[in-house]
Amino acid sequence: MDNQIAGAVANSQLYAQKVQADAEISDLARFPSENPNPVVRISAAGTILYANNAADRILAEHGLTVGDTTLEIWQDWVKEVLATEAPKEVKIVYGSRFMSYSLAPVAAADYVNIYGRDITDAKEIERLKDELISNVSHELRTPLTAIKGAAEILLTYQDEDPEMREEFLGIIDKETDRLARLIEDVLDIARLQSGQMQFQLSEVLVPEMIEAAIQSTHSLIIQKDLQVGISLSDDLPIVFSDQDRLVHVVTNFVSNAIKFTPRGGKIQVRSRLTPDPDPDTAVAMVEVSVSDNGVGIEGSEIGKVFNRFQQAGDTLSGRPQGSGLGLHISKEIVEHLGGAIWVESEPGQGSTFFFTVPVGRDSG
Known part of the structure; x- marks a missing residue:
């Protein structure tokens, strides 16, 4: 069950990308000179008969050009596909790049057409898939x-x-x-990656949004005997945004604060209209922050806390358990809604997580 949930999400994305990649190869094979990926033709004797611009650059790394005899390993592959008259795919690593080459034999003409494709991004997706399965399986x-x-x-x-x-x-x-919650987080990751997460914009009352988030975590607050303070500026405008998604973000912030705040500690939730509009859009912004008096975050870790499967406080002792998905999902939601997200923290002094969201059409 553990692997099936995570695997189904990741495999559907990989399959769609493979179909798209195969279509691109088929189309670009008809116009080799325009292909941004390497296209090479090698004779049965191992002579390089043709190379487009992308292939020229790779050949040059090996001191080769059109008319030269190719590398021995390529000669072996050419002989193999001509003998079997069956296409072959090989994968090669060039430094930090991963390349996939499709060898298509043209037996009647005694040569092989080779179409390359940079699959570095696909390899990274595959690594993230494995990471997803491993982490989610553990958390399930x-x-x-x-x-x-x-x-x-x-x-x-x-x-x-x-x-x-x-x-x-x-x-x-x-x-x-x-x-x-974990299953919903995994589904949200899949929706965000595929662009299928739905956003419903409406008028949002910030105090009600914050209250809804605190209510959703009320039992956890009671269990740890925590105090929650709320400080809202008097000039908070109505925000035109997605209320459910914003409640989700604040809930993630508060849940994170609960995990890292010691029993009997205090969490502070604040919101204000920022004094300056967004410098790029000149749109008024509302800022929401959640502070705790927990363990804090090492400076070297601050840049990682919004990554998938990254727990704030990884390097500090007494690390609470969790999927490490909530803050990453929050970042994706906030940025989709036109805001920004960040954290300020000192080890041993607690942390404050912030996000902003544009006021929208109600700003004027």
Whole structure:
């Protein structure tokens, strides 16, 4: 189950990219000189008969040009595909680049056409897919293990102490919610990557949006005996944006603060109309921030906290568990809505996460 959920998301994206890449190869093969990827023709004897501009640059790295005899490994591949009259695909690494070459034999003319394609980005996508499966599988296993353990205890001691039964039912309820949030995060990642996440713009009252986010995390706040302060400026305008997505972002900020704030600590939520409009668009911006008095973040880690699967505080002791998806999703949402997102932090002094969102059509 763990791998199926993550794998289905990643594989659908890879398949779509492969179909597109195959179509590009087919189209560009008809116009080799215009192809930005390398196109080469090599004879059965290993002589380079043709190379377009992209191929010339790669050949030059090996001290070769048209008319020369190609490298021995290529001679072997040419002989193989001419003998079998079957196309072949090979992958080669050039420094930090990954190249895929399709060898198409033309047996009647005794040569092979070779079409190259830079698959460096595809390799990175494949690496991210593997990372997705690995991390999500681990995170799915944690709540599933807790749910299964609590259920087994309830089945074994179902006639025992009612307080014990209530405790383990609470564990099942909490871990089920955790599992649901994780699955929703994975689905959001897939929607964002495929451009299928829907945004519904409407008038948003910032105080109500913040209150909704705090209410959604209320049980977690109570469990850790935390104080939550709210400070809102009097001049907050109505924002024209996506209320549900903004509630999601603030909820992620508050949830993150809860994880890193010690029991009995304090979280502060603030919002204001920024004194200066966005320098690029001249649009008025509303800023929302969430502060905690937790462990803080090392300076070298601040630039990573909005990356997928990156937990703020990775290098600090006592790192809380989590998928590391929430802040990345928040960044994608905020930037899609035309805002900015950042964090300010000092180790041992806590952290403050900020985002801005344009006021929109209600600014005037």
